[in-house]
Amino acid sequence: xxxxxxxxxxxxxxxxxxxxxxxxxxxxxxxxxxxxxxxxxxxxxxxxxxxxxxxxxxxxxxxxxxxxxxxxxxxxxxxxxxxxxxxxxxxxxxxxxxxxxxxxxxxxxxxxxxxxxxxxxxxxxxxxxxxxxxxxxxxxxxxxxxx
Numbered sequence: 379x380x381x382x383x384x385x386x387x388x389x390x391x392x393x394x395x396x397x398x399x400x401x402x403x404x405x406x407x408x409x410x411x412x413x414x415x416x417x418x419x420x421x422x423x424x425x426x427x428x429x430x431x432x433x434x435x436x437x438x439x440x441x442x443x444x445x446x447x448x449x450x451x452x453x454x455x456x457x458x459x460x461x462x463x464x465x466x467x468x469x470x471x472x473x474x475x476x477x478x479x480x481x482x483x484x485x486x487x488x489x490x491x492x493x494x495x496x497x498x499x500x501x502x503x504x505x506x507x508x509x510x511x512x513x514x515x516x517x518x519x520x521x522x523x524x525x
Contacts (some may be wrong), residue, residue, distance in 0.1 A: 439461030
């Protein structure tokens with residue numbers, strides 16, 4: 379069953395993302411929000427906001443084109459294309475930072491959000507890491523020692 383409130387919060391999150399507006403983004407997040415993505419975990423509104431600020435610094439023209447959202451109860455899944463120009467330091471999966479390359483990025487991504495009382499309490503973000511590395515002209519990091 380579609381939860382209009384959950385869908386509305388997701389829409390506001392994506393609008394705040396596209397506006398690069400930390401105040402609007404903060405209004406979408408619960409104080410105790412937890413976020414997980416390929417480049418790490420963040421707990422609490424300030425840490426999550428800091429993550430978005432890093433992304434906006436790395437690609438000041440970054441925007442999302444949301445393709446589809448699916449809402450079931452208080453859960454929202456969304457697919458999107460994130461596109462922008464990599465001009466500043468970008469935190470990569472694994473923790474390294476890559477200086478601006480001037481290259482255009484266009485990466486498919488997916489969000490899974492849990493909404494409670496009109497605020498996001500959980501956010502999982504997935505994106506095509508191979509696509510990102512290839513567009514930046516980077517080699518994939520070593521995966522470690524095989525067991």
